[in-house]
Amino acid sequence: MPRPRSLTQDHLAAAALAVIDRDGLSGLSMRAVAQELGMSTMGLYRYVADRDELEGLVAERVLSSVDPTPPPPGPPWRDRVVELVARLRTSVGAHPAAVPLTVSHRHRLPGLLRWSESVLELLAEAGVEGERRVVALRGLVAYVVGAIQLEHLGSLAGAGTSTIADLPREHFPYMAEAARDAPGIDAEREFFGGLAVYLRGLGD
Structure with a gap:
């Protein structure tokens, strides 16, 4: 029986973003994020397939606070x-x-x-x-x-x-x-x- 997942995508994205904010994009790696979360690198692969998926989670977290609603009519x-x-x-x-x-x-x-x-x-x-x-x-x-x-x-x-x-x-x-x-x-x-x-x- 597989172990239940205890981390959400939001947890992963937050940890990866913390690494980027601190060490720059070049510092982002599966190992660095795993260390940020206090887990093994192999354990991280239970939640994301690879770095590309992790990057996507980070990008969406950065953009999640953007209000996409068009401003109301009136101004030019x-x-x-x-x-x-x-x-x-x-x-x-x-x-x-x-x-x-x-x-x-x-x-x-x-x-x-x-x-x-x-x-x-x-x-x-x-x-x-x-x-x-x-x-x-x-x-x-x-x-x-x-x-x-x-x-x-x-x-x-x-x-x-x-x-x-x-x-x-x-x-x-x-x-x-x-x-x-x-x-x-x-x-x-x-x-x-x-x-x-x-x-x-x-x-x-």
């Missing part, structure tokens, strides 16, 4: 998309090291699928149709994922900007100028400013 469609994006940024940005998992597992994550459905609904209301709507959604997800990673790994106001600011102006005049202006731009302005530029490009 761009403002409603911004609200949806802000929700996603809050949840994903809380665990920046896990961001790549939300990309590699995006096609099977209920949380992200529901969020994407709401974005597509707003794009349809805005008259963005067919292949253009597909590209718009993928571009939006790419912007959010990339911007979150830049925010936590190398924001405009990061230490590297001082090095760029010292580049010789005869070779890098615009890079040097941009680096000197960057420290005055905080993470909120950087993220939502870039988002506004993207959304304006979709037209009316």
Whole structure:
């Protein structure tokens, strides 16, 4: 008679996420998660088949707090998309090291699928149709994922900007100028400013 299962998928996801938050994505392994749970590595295989399944549980846990409900009608469609994006940024940005998992597992994550459905609904209301709507959604997800990673790994106001600011102006005049202006731009302005530029490009 098999032993009864004592751990839930939520327990596994929480332990794996704790490992990622502490040691980065490169620190995630079946052994590390088993140690986090106080069990043997082989014992962990009673609950998940492999690391890929474990990663999927982590990604869904990160996205589970995102409210995918479309904002109520009234404000312009761009403002409603911004609200949806802000929700996603809050949840994903809380665990920046896990961001790549939300990309590699995006096609099977209920949380992200529901969020994407709401974005597509707003794009349809805005008259963005067919292949253009597909590209718009993928571009939006790419912007959010990339911007979150830049925010936590190398924001405009990061230490590297001082090095760029010292580049010789005869070779890098615009890079040097941009680096000197960057420290005055905080993470909120950087993220939502870039988002506004993207959304304006979709037209009316």
